[in-house]
Amino acid sequence: MDIAGLWDPEPGWLNTASYGLPPKPAWEALQAALSDWRVGATSWEPWDESTGRARESFARIVGADSEHVFVGSTVSAALAPVAAAVPDGAKVLTDNVEFTSNVFPWQVHADRGVQVLAVPSDKLVESITPGIDVVAVSAVQSSTGDVLDLPAVVAASKQIDALLVIDATQAVGWHPITVDGVDALIAHSYKWLMSPRGATLGYLSPRLQERCRPSAAGWYAANDVHGSYYGPVMELAHDARRFDQSPAWFSFVGAAPALELVEQLGVETINRHNLALANEFRDGLGLPPSNSAIVSTNLPGAQEAFAAAGIRAAVRDGKLRASFHIYTTRADVHQALSALKPLI
Incomplete structure (x- = not known):
C-alpha cells in the first residue's frame, strides 16, 4: 500500500511512544x-x-x-x-x-x-x-x-x-x-x-x-x-x-x-519498517540490534542536542527515548544521528 500523503509529519518526530500522529483518514473524520x-x-x-x-x-x-x-x-x-x-x-x-x-x-x-x-x-x-x-x-x-x-x-x-x-x-x-x-x-x-x-x-x-x-x-x-x-x-x-x-x-x-x-497496512509490515529504522539508529549509536521500535540509551547531552536540532523525542527514567513508526523516514534517523554525532 502506498502511504505517501497519509501523514505529513514535521521532520524529526521520534516520539510515538508519547503520542502517535493521526493518518489522514482519521484526521479528516475527526474534523x-x-x-x-x-x-x-x-x-x-x-x-x-x-x-x-x-x-x-x-x-x-x-x-x-x-x-x-x-x-x-x-x-x-x-x-x-x-x-x-x-x-x-x-x-x-x-x-x-x-x-x-x-x-x-x-x-x-x-x-x-x-x-x-x-x-x-x-x-x-x-x-x-x-x-x-x-x-x-x-x-x-x-x-x-x-x-x-x-x-x-x-x-x-x-x-x-x-x-x-x-x-x-x-x-x-x-x-x-x-x-x-x-x-x-x-x-x-x-x-x-x-x-x-x-x-x-x-x-x-x-x-x-x-x-x-x-x-x-x-x-x-x-x-x-x-x-x-x-x-x-x-x-x-x-x-x-x-x-x-x-x-x-x-x-x-x-x-x-x-x-x-x-x-490495511498490516502489523507485520509496520513492524519491519519500524525495526529497520530503529536498528539503523541503534547501529549509529554503537548499540546492538534489537526487536523493539523504542530505543532507550544513556547518552549525556542527548536531550539538549536533540532540542537544538529540532528533533522531538523523550527522556524517560533519565535516558533518551526515541521511537520509530510507520511515518518515520531514514532522513529522520540520519538527522537524529547527525545531532548526536558530537556526543558519540
Missing part, C-alpha cells in the same frame, strides 16, 4: 465530526458508529472475538474492575519499571492485603512461581522499550493458573501480538494506533469476565443501549460490552479509521 458538532448538523449516533468499528478492528488486530472486547477511556480505569475482583491477600507480580497504569490499580487494594511484587525484567519469568495470583506486565516497556517474551510468560502463568494481565499500549499497532493465553489485554490507542487520546480498548477472557463485577456500568453497558436511558431496570450486555464505559465520541471517530488503516 468532519467537529464541524457537525459546532453547528448541530447531526445527532450523536453516527459518531457512535465509530465505537463499534474500532471495537471490531481492535478485535481483529489482536486475534480476539469482538464479543470479548470492551471500550473505555484509560488503561487504569479499564483495569479497575479486574483489580477489584482479585481475592484479599492476592499477590500481583509486575516489572519494576512497569508503567503505573498497570501498577496503581492493584496497589490501591493494599488495605485488603493485595501485594504488588516488582522484579527486574530479566527476572520476571523465573519469578512466576506458586503463590503468585496475577501477572500484570506490559507487552513492551514504556521506559526501556524491552519486548516481553509473551509465550514464556503465558506458559509460566498457565502452569500456576495465575491470571495474566497485559498492558499492550506500547505494542499494539507495530508489534504482532494476540490474546492467546491472556486473560486481559488492554491498550490505549493514542500511541502506536495513532488515535485521539481517550479511546481505550481491551480484551477480557470469558473466565475473567465471570469473575469481574462491571462496577462502572452505565447506559452504554446495557443489553439494549437505547432502551436504557432512564429508570431502575438494569439488564446489562451478556458479553464484554457490560464492561464498556460510555465512549468519548470524537476519540473513537478518530480511532476507527486509524485502526482500520493499521489493518
Whole structure:
C-alpha cells in the first residue's frame, strides 16, 4: 500500500511512544465530526458508529472475538474492575519499571492485603512461581522499550493458573501480538494506533469476565443501549460490552479509521519498517540490534542536542527515548544521528 500523503509529519518526530500522529483518514473524520458538532448538523449516533468499528478492528488486530472486547477511556480505569475482583491477600507480580497504569490499580487494594511484587525484567519469568495470583506486565516497556517474551510468560502463568494481565499500549499497532493465553489485554490507542487520546480498548477472557463485577456500568453497558436511558431496570450486555464505559465520541471517530488503516497496512509490515529504522539508529549509536521500535540509551547531552536540532523525542527514567513508526523516514534517523554525532 502506498502511504505517501497519509501523514505529513514535521521532520524529526521520534516520539510515538508519547503520542502517535493521526493518518489522514482519521484526521479528516475527526474534523468532519467537529464541524457537525459546532453547528448541530447531526445527532450523536453516527459518531457512535465509530465505537463499534474500532471495537471490531481492535478485535481483529489482536486475534480476539469482538464479543470479548470492551471500550473505555484509560488503561487504569479499564483495569479497575479486574483489580477489584482479585481475592484479599492476592499477590500481583509486575516489572519494576512497569508503567503505573498497570501498577496503581492493584496497589490501591493494599488495605485488603493485595501485594504488588516488582522484579527486574530479566527476572520476571523465573519469578512466576506458586503463590503468585496475577501477572500484570506490559507487552513492551514504556521506559526501556524491552519486548516481553509473551509465550514464556503465558506458559509460566498457565502452569500456576495465575491470571495474566497485559498492558499492550506500547505494542499494539507495530508489534504482532494476540490474546492467546491472556486473560486481559488492554491498550490505549493514542500511541502506536495513532488515535485521539481517550479511546481505550481491551480484551477480557470469558473466565475473567465471570469473575469481574462491571462496577462502572452505565447506559452504554446495557443489553439494549437505547432502551436504557432512564429508570431502575438494569439488564446489562451478556458479553464484554457490560464492561464498556460510555465512549468519548470524537476519540473513537478518530480511532476507527486509524485502526482500520493499521489493518490495511498490516502489523507485520509496520513492524519491519519500524525495526529497520530503529536498528539503523541503534547501529549509529554503537548499540546492538534489537526487536523493539523504542530505543532507550544513556547518552549525556542527548536531550539538549536533540532540542537544538529540532528533533522531538523523550527522556524517560533519565535516558533518551526515541521511537520509530510507520511515518518515520531514514532522513529522520540520519538527522537524529547527525545531532548526536558530537556526543558519540
